[in-house]
Amino acid sequence: MSLSKSKYCNGLQCKKMLWLYKNMPEEISELGNQRVMEQGNLVHEVAKYLFPGGINIPYSENLNEMLDNTSNTIESYKNVVITEASFNYDNNFCSVDILVKKGDEYEIYEVKSSTTIKDIYKDDAAYQYYVLSNLGLNVTKVSIVHINTEYVRHGDLDLNELFIKEDVTEYVKKVQNEVKNNIKSINEYLKQESIPKDDIDLNCFDPYLCPFFDYCTKDLPRNNVFSIAGMPVKNKMGYYKKGIISFEDLENQRINKNYKQQIEYELYDKNDYIDEEEIKKFLQELTEPLYFLDFETFQMPIPLYEGTSPYKQIPFQYSLHYIIDNKLFHKEFLANGKGDPRRDLAERLVQDIPRDTCVLAYNMSFEKTVIQSLARSFPDLSEHLLNIHDNIKDLMIPFRKRYYYTRDMQGSYSIKYVLPALFPNEESLNYHNLELIHNGVEAMDNYAKLASLDEKEYEWTRERLLRYCELDTFAMVKIYEKLQEVTNLKRVLK
Numbered sequence: 001m002s003l004s005k006s007k008y009c010n011g012l013q014c015k016k017m018l019w020l021y022k023n024m025p026e027e028i029s030e031l032g033n034q035r036v037m038e039q040g041n042l043v044h045e046v047a048k049y050l051f052p053g054g055i056n057i058p059y060s061e062n063l064n065e066m067l068d069n070t071s072n073t074i075e076s077y078k079n080v081v082i083t084e085a086s087f088n089y090d091n092n093f094c095s096v097d098i099l100v101k102k103g104d105e106y107e108i109y110e111v112k113s114s115t116t117i118k119d120i121y122k123d124d125a126a127y128q129y130y131v132l133s134n135l136g137l138n139v140t141k142v143s144i145v146h147i148n149t150e151y152v153r154h155g156d157l158d159l160n161e162l163f164i165k166e167d168v169t170e171y172v173k174k175v176q177n178e179v180k181n182n183i184k185s186i187n188e189y190l191k192q193e194s195i196p197k198d199d200i201d202l203n204c205f206d207p208y209l210c211p212f213f214d215y216c217t218k219d220l221p222r223n224n225v226f227s228i229a230g231m232p233v234k235n236k237m238g239y240y241k242k243g244i245i246s247f248e249d250l251e252n253q254r255i256n257k258n259y260k261q262q263i264e265y266e267l268y269d270k271n272d273y274i275d276e277e278e279i280k281k282f283l284q285e286l287t288e289p290l291y292f293l294d295f296e297t298f299q300m301p302i303p304l305y306e307g308t309s310p311y312k313q314i315p316f317q318y319s320l321h322y323i324i325d326n327k328l329f330h331k332e333f334l335a336n337g338k339g340d341p342r343r344d345l346a347e348r349l350v351q352d353i354p355r356d357t358c359v360l361a362y363n364m365s366f367e368k369t370v371i372q373s374l375a376r377s378f379p380d381l382s383e384h385l386l387n388i389h390d391n392i393k394d395l396m397i398p399f400r401k402r403y404y405y406t407r408d409m410q411g412s413y414s415i416k417y418v419l420p421a422l423f424p425n426e427e428s429l430n431y432h433n434l435e436l437i438h439n440g441v442e443a444m445d446n447y448a449k450l451a452s453l454d455e456k457e458y459e460w461t462r463e464r465l466l467r468y469c470e471l472d473t474f475a476m477v478k479i480y481e482k483l484q485e486v487t488n489l490k491r492v493l494k
């Protein structure tokens, strides 16, 4: 097996992972996130303009074609910028995101869509330096190019502000012997014919969750320490290493009461826990008319609109249920997919939610952040927006504080667990019954396509987006009703 940048980095995280990729790829349980990959590609494309006029080496299944293409380009120019320049030293292949040739000196720029530098990026760069320097290239500088979250777009994109170039030359030179030894030991390891016996450890989660984690833990009891919601990975691994693995093992440990509750409810199938007094107190703080709000947003590493920053949440849709005089109403907003959706959305929001009304969100920090950001962007609407912001309360509280807990919540207070736990047989609350869009990521992806669809597809997709978001707030209404029901405060909505 020849190595590449990504294989080398996988091998550094865990050699067994690389062995499994090679020999048992069918055991991968989490496929790569397509969205993250697409965003990474976009960042790579934009970063190339940091060095205008570069020559791109097109991708080819035939690596020799890329290698030949690279060496021809290098030979043809004294000074040149090459993107995806490809090299092979002793079966170690790499493509350099951006290679700058200045006479007989070379600079490597490794582009990342992240906002900070991880150690693994430096190791990736060190591998590239190893390949190029062993081929006799005089590499004088190695940098990692990543996104600057402080950047705020004003007018055209300012690439020198959007990207940070961090010089890691000193580090990559210092670790060249380690790179050599790592490559040797990875190659030796991969020669094993039988499945390696390496046990799980903290490296299974760092720097990335390993896609073979389910495979490597397949023989553990179904409910084990890794199923405990909210427990830090370091603690889980600590118990695992001591052989305290099953819920039965954990039951008598001195652990946080929330973990204990999850374990006991699972082991003994206990009745639902309902603290009526606390739930009543929570409900009594809510006043009608009562609004239920949920936003859909997208995030882009490259800020598209005036005044926005990388990865800022851009709201494009909301759903709003509201109760007045014990009757339920619904309003909604969805942008058309063209241009900046924020102004239209903000204007509609202040029309739809009157000042000084109680608004419920589930995990309100998200809705609050979005509204705060809208208020900053549109000073003429900010007083009303901030009034909405200040009146938001969190429907998650009774579950986060465990005033209400059932076994099926599996230790979590996320709406993904709470909703089916409270309404296991309610088909109208089952996201799987929706067409096309079943979660926020699918909403984001389909919103991104809206503007390119023909009229019929546009209308169909738009309707699916609306129904998805509507279910988000309808689910909140049902949870609110459930809280009333269990505390005998229920009023049947008309």
Ligand code: SF4
Residues within 6 Å of the ligand: 013, 014, 015, 016, 017, 020, 198, 199, 200, 201, 203, 204, 205, 210, 211, 212, 213, 214, 216
């Ligand atoms: S789960 Fe852990 S031990 Fe298993 S392959 Fe992945 S990193 Fe290695």
